Amino acid sequence: MQNFIYHNPTKIVFGEGTIEKIGEETAPFAKKVLYVYGKNSIKTNGVYDQTTASLENAGVKRVEFGGVCANPLLSHTRKGIELARQEKVEAIVAVGGGSVIDEAKAIAAGTVAKNDVWEFYNRSGTAITAALPLFTVLTMSATGTEMNGGTVITNEETKQKLGIGSPFLYPKISILDPKTLVSVPKNQTAYGAVDAITHLLESYFTRNDPFTPIQDHYVEGIVRTIIEITPKMLEKPDDLTTRATFMWAATLAWNGLAPAGVGAWSTPNHLIGHSMSALYNTPHGASLSIALSGWLPWYEEQSQENRKRLDLLGLAVFEQSRTIDCLREWFHQIKSPTKLGDIGVDDNGLTKIAQNIGENAALWGIPEYNADFCISILKRCQ
Amino acid sequence: MQNFIYHNPTKIVFGEGTIEKIGEETAPFAKKVLYVYGKNSIKTNGVYDQTTASLENAGVKRVEFGGVCANPLLSHTRKGIELARQEKVEAIVAVGGGSVIDEAKAIAAGTVAKNDVWEFYNRSGTAITAALPLFTVLTMSATGTEMNGGTVITNEETKQKLGIGSPFLYPKISILDPKTLVSVPKNQTAYGAVDAITHLLESYFTRNDPFTPIQDHYVEGIVRTIIEITPKMLEKPDDLTTRATFMWAATLAWNGLAPAGVGAWSTPNHLIGHSMSALYNTPHGASLSIALSGWLPWYEEQSQENRKRLDLLGLAVFEQSRTIDCLREWFHQIKSPTKLGDIGVDDNGLTKIAQNIGENAALWGIPEYNADFCISILKRCQ
Numbered sequence: 001m002q003n004f005i006y007h008n009p010t011k012i013v014f015g016e017g018t019i020e021k022i023g024e025e026t027a028p029f030a031k032k033v034l035y036v037y038g039k040n041s042i043k044t045n046g047v048y049d050q051t052t053a054s055l056e057n058a059g060v061k062r063v064e065f066g067g068v069c070a071n072p073l074l075s076h077t078r079k080g081i082e083l084a085r086q087e088k089v090e091a092i093v094a095v096g097g098g099s100v101i102d103e104a105k106a107i108a109a110g111t112v113a114k115n116d117v118w119e120f121y122n123r124s125g126t127a128i129t130a131a132l133p134l135f136t137v138l139t140m141s142a143t144g145t146e147m148n149g150g151t152v153i154t155n156e157e158t159k160q161k162l163g164i165g166s167p168f169l170y171p172k173i174s175i176l177d178p179k180t181l182v183s184v185p186k187n188q189t190a191y192g193a194v195d196a197i198t199h200l201l202e203s204y205f206t207r208n209d210p211f212t213p214i215q216d217h218y219v220e221g222i223v224r225t226i227i228e229i230t231p232k233m234l235e236k237p238d239d240l241t242t243r244a245t246f247m248w249a250a251t252l253a254w255n256g257l258a259p260a261g262v263g264a265w266s267t268p269n270h271l272i273g274h275s276m277s278a279l280y281n282t283p284h285g286a287s288l289s290i291a292l293s294g295w296l297p298w299y300e301e302q303s304q305e306n307r308k309r310l311d312l313l314g315l316a317v318f319e320q321s322r323t324i325d326c327l328r329e330w331f332h333q334i335k336s337p338t339k340l341g342d343i344g345v346d347d348n349g350l351t352k353i354a355q356n357i358g359e360n361a362a363l364w365g366i367p368e369y370n371a372d373f374c375i376s377i378l379k380r381c382q
Numbered sequence: 383m384q385n386f387i388y389h390n391p392t393k394i395v396f397g398e399g400t401i402e403k404i405g406e407e408t409a410p411f412a413k414k415v416l417y418v419y420g421k422n423s424i425k426t427n428g429v430y431d432q433t434t435a436s437l438e439n440a441g442v443k444r445v446e447f448g449g450v451c452a453n454p455l456l457s458h459t460r461k462g463i464e465l466a467r468q469e470k471v472e473a474i475v476a477v478g479g480g481s482v483i484d485e486a487k488a489i490a491a492g493t494v495a496k497n498d499v500w501e502f503y504n505r506s507g508t509a510i511t512a513a514l515p516l517f518t519v520l521t522m523s524a525t526g527t528e529m530n531g532g533t534v535i536t537n538e539e540t541k542q543k544l545g546i547g548s549p550f551l552y553p554k555i556s557i558l559d560p561k562t563l564v565s566v567p568k569n570q571t572a573y574g575a576v577d578a579i580t581h582l583l584e585s586y587f588t589r590n591d592p593f594t595p596i597q598d599h600y601v602e603g604i605v606r607t608i609i610e611i612t613p614k615m616l617e618k619p620d621d622l623t624t625r626a627t628f629m630w631a632a633t634l635a636w637n638g639l640a641p642a643g644v645g646a647w648s649t650p651n652h653l654i655g656h657s658m659s660a661l662y663n664t665p666h667g668a669s670l671s672i673a674l675s676g677w678l679p680w681y682e683e684q685s686q687e688n689r690k691r692l693d694l695l696g697l698a699v700f701e702q703s704r705t706i707d708c709l710r711e712w713f714h715q716i717k718s719p720t721k722l723g724d725i726g727v728d729d730n731g732l733t734k735i736a737q738n739i740g741e742n743a744a745l746w747g748i749p750e751y752n753a754d755f756c757i758s759i760l761k762r763c764q
Contacts, residue, residue, distance in 0.1 A: 001396075001397075001560075001623070001626035001627055001630060002397065003396060003397025003398065003399075003400065004394075004396050004397065005393065005394065005395050005396070006393070006394040006396065007391075007392075007393035007394065008390070009389075009391040010389075011387065011388070011389035012386075012387065012388040012389065013387050014383075014385060014386050014387070014388065014642075014643065015383075015384065015385025015386065016385065017385070018385065178383075211623050211627065213603075213606075213607045213610070213611075213627060214603070214604060214607050214627060214630055214631050214634065216603075217599070217602070217603025217604070217606065217607065218600065218603055220599070220603070221595075221596070221598075221599025221600055221602070221603055222596060222599070224595075224599065225595045225596050225599065228595070229595075241383070241593050244383035244643075245383055245593065245595060245596060248383060248596055248642075248643055249596050252596065252639075257634075260396075260630075261396065261626075261630060
């Protein structure tokens with residue numbers, strides 16, 4: 001165990017029927033909010049009606065800002081900031097999945113900042129020192145953003161998908177109603193599961209402390225649960241038992257507990273996946289099952305110690321030590337891609353992705369992931 | 383999974399060398415604090431000097447209030463409240479183990495209350511609505527109070543040891559330096575470990591939802607870690623690796639995550655143990671290993687489902703299904719008592735304890751633990 005600070009002030013309101021609480025939870029903090037959402041899904045599944053009625057009943061006025069897309073864009077974020085300033089909103093209410101909440105965080109920080117919001121993301125030295133309070137209603141589980149201070153935005157001009165974290169970006173309150181997951185399409189359900197297990201595996205495999213049984217078991221338990229229930233979610237999309245379990249699992253996967261105390265750690269698979277998404281708009285989870293399929297065999301070859309760690313995970317999760325094979329079989333089972341060819345990337349594309357990774361690697365704190373090195377990783381997932 | 387609210391705003395500052403941060407962490411919130419501590423241990427292990435120097439360097443004045451004892455007393459709590467009011471302190475700094483922090487929480491709430499503090503504990507209908515901010519430096523791991531809103535106080539007049547929880551009682555910041563554990567005596571180390579695993583097992587065995595794999599694995603992983611490292615802590619008291627692991631394990635054991643989502647649950651072993659402590663001043667952890675040694679066999683006999691659940695825990699923790707035997711062997715190994723006779727309680731004492739439990743059971747939400755029923759449980763640990 002190594003030194004750490006853990007502080008996660010987000011209040012989670014979990015369970016069926018909790019969406020209608022968004023009004024009463026928001027009202028003590030704001031009378032006028034920017035209501036951020038994506039495309040049409042919340043209008044077809046009833047969540048738009050539920051949340052807007054709840055806000056109205058609680059006397060909270062809203063300024064609507066829809067149209068957030070998957071891999072949310074900087075240009076759209078800037079429009080949200082402009083609107084939030086014009087309308088002098090006091091808080092943000094985000095209704096959607098990880099993309100909506102991530103963009104809402106960027107708007108929350110950007111609205112009260114003097115600088116352009118992208119300066120927070122490109123590490124130009126500008127740190128977030130304040131943000132509007134954020135309230136979320138989660139409608140797709142995957143990224144864990146509902147209970148952390150992270151946000152990822154894609155700058156479509158520079159082709160960079162970059163993430164940051166700040167203590168000012170933890171949602172004040174996040175409402176998690178598993179019923180919202182029932183209408184999530186099968187592929188998005190699968191990608192969400194891949195995202196959540198990748199979050200857990202990043203620190204599990206890159207930790208630099210040799211004795212972390214608390215964190216190890218924490219990761220193993222949640223990964224095992226997700227591995228077991230995802231095929232069931234795909235089979236019976238309206239079973240709230242598995243949906244609820246997954247919803248809480250995905251939140252716990254990226255709320256800071258897994259890496260707390262493991263020392264320095266990094267997110268190489270997210271780095272690799274983000275470049276795929278930035279260049280090919282690959283769904284986040286899909287990019288991660290490809291990244292893991294190449295990165296894990298590389299990791300395995302590095303040392304006997306790494307092989308032992310893979311075995312440890314395999315025994316805890318699959319009750320056998322064919323860890324990489326079992327994971328790949330699981331990706332196939334849930335129909336998440338494992339090869340670059342699955343998303344239409346040829347040799348030329350592979351090189352472009354490797355270059356993009358290399359350009360961002362230093363920002364991610366792992367400069368050794370230069371273009372040449374990344375080509376060797378990516379070739380393993382061709 | 384069932385509906386729940388999870389909100390744990392305590393900031394944890396963990397690791398070697400963190401004690402000296404108490405001043406800078408407290409200063410933004412208060413210029414004058416009540417400095418609550420126990421007996422002499424913090425003066426002999428250096429923590430008193432470190433914390434007072436840090437507070438002084440940060441310009442935080444302190445009013446000292448020492449003398450908190452194990453199973454902290456209402457009369458002493460009332461004196462602390464009087465002193466805090468007289469001196470108009472703005473916050474409480476608690477330096478010690480669970481008893482010190484629990485009494486500090488009572489003082490924090492009692493100081494700003496119009497009613498007598500015991501009215502919060504005896505469920506006379508008075509709820510906590512405010513408290514002074516609390517900052518803690520933990521010197522003994524066991525109760526988890528450093529990251530929850532719980533507090534337990536013993537009323538020596540009525541012979542009641544009662545606990546309550548309130549969102550206002552979460553410490554703002556808790557500093558956990560595993561070096562402070564090195565000087566904890568062996569028996570207290572063992573009792574702390576028993577306390578922590580009992581916290582985890584209460585919701586594991588009394589949950590009312592049939593499908594809780596996330597919470598199950600969470601509990602199993604932490605229990606397994608504590609079971610494995612406690613004998614090592616006793617063998618090598620100055621090994622910071624095991625001390626740090628235990629310190630974080632004990633905090634995670636009672637920070638609200640284990641029961642979140644398992645539905646209604648109860649704490650029968652704590653109820654039973656508290657009565658032993660109230661009547662015989664039994665160390666808290668010692669009372670729990672006795673309680674578990676009687677309660678688990680009773681639990682096992684109730685249903686096939688309960689037997690399966692015991693097996694599940696045993697396989698995850700001990701890799702065998704002799705769960706109760708393995709636990710008893712572990713209690714013996716770490717020298718925590720398993721029989722009432724070990725703490726000098728005879729037949730007459732057993733009856734008194736059962737009566738005391740019966741008197742408090744309704745307050746704990748498990749009125750079926752009346753005196754007659756408790757005699758049948760306690761006879762199993764004679």
